[in-house]
Amino acid sequence: MKNIAKIPTLLGFSIVCVIVAAYYKPETAIRVILGLPSFEMELGNSSSLQLEMHDGVRLNTNIYLPHGEGPWPAILIRDPYDYFALLCKMLSRYGYACVHQDVRGRYDSTGDWYPVINERQDGLDTLDWLVKQEWQNDNIATLGASYVGLVQWAMIDEMPEQVKTVVADFSHGDWYEIVQKNGHFVKGS
Secondary structure: OHHHHHHHHHHHHHHHHHHHHHHHOHHHHHHHHHOOOOOOOOEEEEEEEEEEOOOOOEEEEEEEEEOOOOOEEEEEEEEOOOOOHHHHHHHHOOOOEEEEEEOOOOOOOOOOOOOOOOHHHHHHHHHHHHOOOOOEEEEEEEEEEOHHHHHHHOOHHHOOOOEEEEEEEOOOOOHHHHHHHHHOOOOOO
8 A cells, every 4th residue: 555655746756757858858758758769869950030922921930950961851831820840849850851830920920811821822932942942852741730731732733843742630621612612711701
């Protein structure tokens, strides 16, 4: 019975350790919680820019590079939630250049956010910029779930040849049914 009494203390200590780790090194805490393999490298340079779109709107774009010399395979995540920036930090520690972009009108991006309306052209504009970057090796993937998956479907038919992989996890399937039928998500409807 004495050992059973220690369980709440050990559990409480474990929870405190996870919270502290998540605060100081959240990507490491998530890696451990999910049981992912150890990181292969340290996080390299990271930078932020306001990437100009075809119509002058500027989208907040954060770039996370692995430590060392590139070029690297690159992953693009376009996000209205601001949830996936941490994923970019993790992916860069596995050897990928990762670009996290706030979609139009969200967080530090300018413009107005109308769901779905601008995702196709903004995504294509971003890919046009990405394929010109010297730190990527022409092996590009797009990644994300839910709405972050929808932004990939919006541009899938015109992606440049450098995009080799699309991971649109848990995204909706019938684009016409979701977006066009009865004018859903159409500006001004």
